[in-house]
Amino acid sequence: MRLLLVEDDDRVAAALSAVLTRHGFDVVHARGGEEALRRLLPDGVAAPFEVVLLDLGLPDTDGFEVCGRIRRLTTTPVIMVTARADVRSRVHGLNLGADDYVVKPYDTAELLARIHAVSRRTGAATTTAAADGTGRDGTGGPDGARELCLGPLTIQTATRRVAVNGEVVTLTRKEFDLLALLAQRPGVVFRREQIISEVWRTSWEGTGRTLEVHIASLRAKLRLPALIETVRGVGYRLIAPTG
Structure with a gap:
């Protein structure tokens, strides 16, 4: 697994790189935000990194800004690894599109587990589709992508593509993850805590407003007002549209 480590402290980076290498990772080290973006997006094309470990205290660019720029340009998973332990920083990082947030000092075994967990989540759809070569109805498309068809709504989990009546709808990473989760079981209520x-x-603590904002954004972008139903006091469920 190829991993981009963004860390300005050379001693910390060297120690962590040695551990990661022993566990089979191909580590590329960037000392600042601009260098990280150059390595991640050479010539404007995303380089094949499976995960980015991003420190926030960088010498040239704030790590939050780097995360936001990464997320606007690529879906590469980002794990923030930082000494900032306050809830506000955690929530802000996750809202920007980070896939996980690890506070220093951390246990190396836990960090490794989180890296693998993020990798499994982001690669699961593609791996499953490639393994069985089938679509939703058991027939494989040209790229083997699994496709969910719910009335006018189409969700391709491998390519993370969403369309309504054939028109592609651009979603953020978290918006797609939220929609895909609800679409797994149409009609089933997902508790707010479970979704978070x-x-x-x-x-759940401190993240409730974030969920509400993402639900509202999905409703507006998909222009299917009855698609996501609020179950007051419990959570949300997807109502499969018709037509």
């Missing part, structure tokens, strides 16, 4: 845990990989 599955999509943001954090606890």
Whole structure:
């Protein structure tokens, strides 16, 4: 697995790189935000990194800004690894599109587990589709992508493509993850705590407003007002549209 480590402290980077290398990672080290973006997006084309470990205290660019720029340009998973332990920083990082947030000092075994967990989540759809070569109805498309068809709504989990009546709808990473989660079981109510845990990989506390904002954004972008139903006091469910 190829991993981009963004860390300005050479001693910390060397120690962590040695551990990661022993566990089979191909580590590329960037000392600042601009260098990280150059390595991640050479010539404007995303380089094949499976995960980015991003420190926030960088010498040239704030790590939050780097995360936001990465997320606007690529879906490469980002794990923030930082000494900033306050809830506001955690929520801000996750809202910007980070896939996980690890506070220093950390246990190396936990960090490795989180890297593998993020990799599994982001690569699961593609791996499953490639393994069985089938679509939703058991027939393989040209790229083997699994496709969910719910009335006018089409969700391709491998390519992370969403369309309504054939028109592609651009979603953020978290918006797609939220929609894909609800679409797994149309009609089933997902508790707010469950959604936050599955999509943001954090606890409910302090993140409720973020979920509400993403639900509102999905409703507006998809222009299917009855698609996501609020179950008051419990959570949300997807109502399969017709037509």
